[in-house]
Amino acid sequence: MQQTLFAIIVILLTITAYILMTRLYVRFSFPLLLPVLTTTIILIVLLSIFHISYSSYMIGGQWIHSLLGPAVVALAYPLYKQRHIVVSYWFPIISGVFVGLITGMTSVLLFARVLGIDQTLILSMLPKSLTTPVALQVSEVLGGIPPMTTVFVMIAGFTGAILGPAFMKRLRINSSLGKGIAFGSASHALGTAKSAEYGEFTLSMSSVSMTLSAILGSIIGPIVAWMFTI
Amino acid sequence: MKIINIIFQIAILYAFSFVGEVLHDVFNLPIPGSIIGMLLLLGGLSLKIIPLRFIEAGAGYLLKILSLLFIPAMIGIMNYPALISIKGAMLIVITIISTMITMGASGMMSQFLEKRIQKRKEKDKCSKHYSQSL
Structure with a gap:
């Protein structure tokens, strides 16, 4: 139960950060503000601050990651x-x-x-x-x-x-x-x-x-x- | 309703990726499962076995959020703090330079050939000679 909750929080956090960073990028359209880059940095910083390991992040992150397969098919x-x-x-x-x-x-x-x-x-x-x-x-x-x-x-x-x-x-x-x-x-x-x-x-x-x-x-x-x- | 439709269509795409994965494992193919799935879908669409409207919304949506899907893999970089070292910096620089070379070479090559084809097509139109180009 706790793990499911954690997974949901991680997923929501990733998506929220991504949406905010996309808005920022659209506003300024500066190459270094590319949403993937900024979102990744923000999440790495957050994970380090709260001492969350990558494998714990992936409990939620894998759900987003698993969409890569269908995305390749979508091409x-x-x-x-x-x-x-x-x-x-x-x-x-x-x-x-x-x-x-x-x-x-x-x-x-x-x-x-x-x-x-x-x-x-x-x-x-x-x-x-x-x-x-x-x-x-x-x-x-x-x-x-x-x-x-x-x-x-x-x-x-x-x-x-x-x-x-x-x-x-x-x-x-x-x-x-x-x-x-x-x-x-x-x-x-x-x-x-x-x-x-x-x-x-x-x-x-x-x-x-x-x-x-x-x-x-x-x-x-x-x-x-x-x-x-x- | 629209959301349900998109989720359902993503499930179809997922199924293709899964079948590709299975084919990859069973026949020990060097091509990854998702690419096999894509080729299968492309074949299905071309042969009109799968109507475009079955996947259109889902595929369009996934491609729109494509960069989001990379983030979990990207964060994996945090497991390699060793990249922040002289050797790590060297590897990063090599990767960057080599990527630029790749980009320049493939872009210039294809653009050069594209222009040649276009010129030939214009010539064909002018002289009205139908030669087999390429």
Whole structure:
């Protein structure tokens, strides 16, 4: 009974904080005020103040977390609605996603090797641009540390959602297709959530490339890792 | 009524994710369950087995609150205070730079190819020659 009450409080707290932070973001629309980021920080601070561990938080948090599966399934909806465009631009989409996967994974390997990071950490970083459920599985297959992978996945997501818009403007990536594919293949679902601000076409391009990244990434990941361990 | 409809539709999406999970386990597939579920739903919609209105409201709602769903996973970062160290900072910087490279490369590549296709389409329209593009 007490546990149920605690779970309900945690859920309500998370949702309330999120709603308030969304209002704040809409009001000022400053990139660092991204609701996921601010809500996470507020909750971590609150949990630390009241000495609540992450696993206790998850008694309630898992209910929100468990909606991620159906949310990934829900991506079929924008994909279906934009299917004609997706089919007619299949070549730029596949190429963009493929190039993104290769550059993303090899750059991690190169930087990490140069800086002398240990193998298990490198392997945990490799799937950072894939969506969380996929990244966790790829990390496990590669021999990384899955919870560590979540952290890198989140950092990759934030990088895209916060720094992405200005960075793409610099590089003159201004077509809806280019932006969507960049968001989806670099910053998975967090980038996809951000891409919704650019309209439905960008959103569906982003979800297409996120999905393709997940599928291709789970195949390419082990190959890249294997090539560099020889 | 609207809320009940959304909850019911989310339950349908949940079922797809669950079936995907089961297929993933049974056939030991490298693709995660939720992605398999999504592909199944996409197939169902395309083949008109599942009418769009069965999932439209639920899917739209979930995608609207997508960023909320990440928060519990995000808070997991609190279990890794080691990230606040020189080595941790290095890992974070590598992740950020590599993500930017990924973004730039995939965005520029796809935009370049998109423009080429558009140019070719315009040319096709002008000369009225029907060549097989791609």
